[in-house]
Amino acid sequence: MASTEAYVYTRQEFAVLTQDAKDGKPDARQYIIIDNKVYDVTEFVEDHPGGADVLLTHVGKDASDVFHAMHPESAYETLANCYAGDIEPAPSQLQNSEFATEMRELRDKLEGEGYFNSSHLFYLYKVVSTLGLCATAFVMLYLWGKTSTLAVLGAGFLVGLFWQQCGWLAHDFGHHQCFKDRTLNDIVVVFLGDFCQGFSLSWWKNKHNTHHASTNVSGHDPDIDTAPVLLWDEIASANYYGSLQDDAFSRFMAESVLPYQTRYFFFVLAFARFSWAIQSVLYMLNEGALNKSKKLCFFERACLFAHWALFTGAAVLWIGTIRNMLLFFFVSQTATGYLLAIVFALNHNGMPVISQEKAETMEFYEIQVVTGRDVILGALGDWFMGGLNYQIEHHVFPSMPRHNLAKVRPMVRSICKKYGVNYHETSFLQGTVEVLNALDIVQKLSLRLSKKSF
CATH class of the missing domain: 3.10.120.10 (Cytochrome b5-like heme/steroid binding domain)
Known part of the structure; x- marks a missing residue:
């Protein structure tokens, strides 16, 4: 032969x-x-x-x-x-190769000990209790939506909280943390993400998978590619100002907006939910399903349409005045924007941003650790942040169920300490200050660059 x-x-x-x-x-x-x-x-x-x-x-x-x-x-x-x-x-020519070897060994050990197996009871509780937030909001609108502005405001906030918690659950199922059968996870994501939350599974996976593969790598990670609204690091700032066209909009953003980004940062967060929802709809209309499946494309589009029909219909049917309808829309959208974005900002913003050249000299596990921030919270904080306060552990083990992340945290931290890899943990308040400090550094650089660009 x-x-x-x-x-x-x-x-x-x-x-x-x-x-x-x-x-x-x-x-x-x-x-x-x-x-x-x-x-x-x-x-x-x-x-x-x-x-x-x-x-x-x-x-x-x-x-x-x-x-x-x-x-x-x-x-x-x-x-x-x-x-x-x-x-x-x-032999690996990358820095901290011994650290990466031990992290691989830890992953194999944790897999053997069942840390990657989910508790279906935990996720059943999370789904039911999260849907309960929406049900409570709808009952409030049904009973008092035509008579009480206070009830409309309360229901709007609860819907916003519901959308935030749906986001964390869709994230878990999107990472296939619950079921071994990936199709089952995707079905739940289409329900929780597309229908309940208004965020497309395909849009999210296309963006989020790239974020995990090249976390905080300039030019690769879409989560830090937010120009011309926000600039997060010196690399992005230099690239943005170096490629400016001399037109009215570019001049306005460069000279009058970006050099003052800390002043409008919290204002921008209010529009995060609505912006992502619109991006989801446009992605599905223009690109379709990520895996090219016509069936998935149909269900995603149908669920996104049903999402807007349901929440718009509830406002029209159960709220008595146009003013209160607009209040419900504004409060639910902005509440979700803040509740989602303030958590997202703590995950990686203000942490090191790595050039593509530098990333090629670093092991995958080191990149995941040094670009992440763990936030020290109690049980209520864990619930509020959906387990993303264990951001480092989530990034080194993305398919590990969130209820096991706290258990492996001491193991990951110990290995990082052994090899001198920076493991950053902070409080919620201090983390927010770090994010603002990062914005402030870049806005000062933007002010100098804007003067050179025109």
């Missing part, structure tokens, strides 16, 4: 093979390394169930850790179709 022995690439060959892709040449082949095997993902990029962007951030790199963190065992079957050969084993 003919030999079927795989071709073994040298590290130098792989570097040459992938240089065109790194340089952004349009016809370049796209290769990645996973577990010392080379995969040609050129034809697979657009069909990647987690979105094309997340895969493209790791072209030409060893993507083993991020692959293991975000994929089930069944993904190996799909990956096998892209197999191109092996690559010579070599």
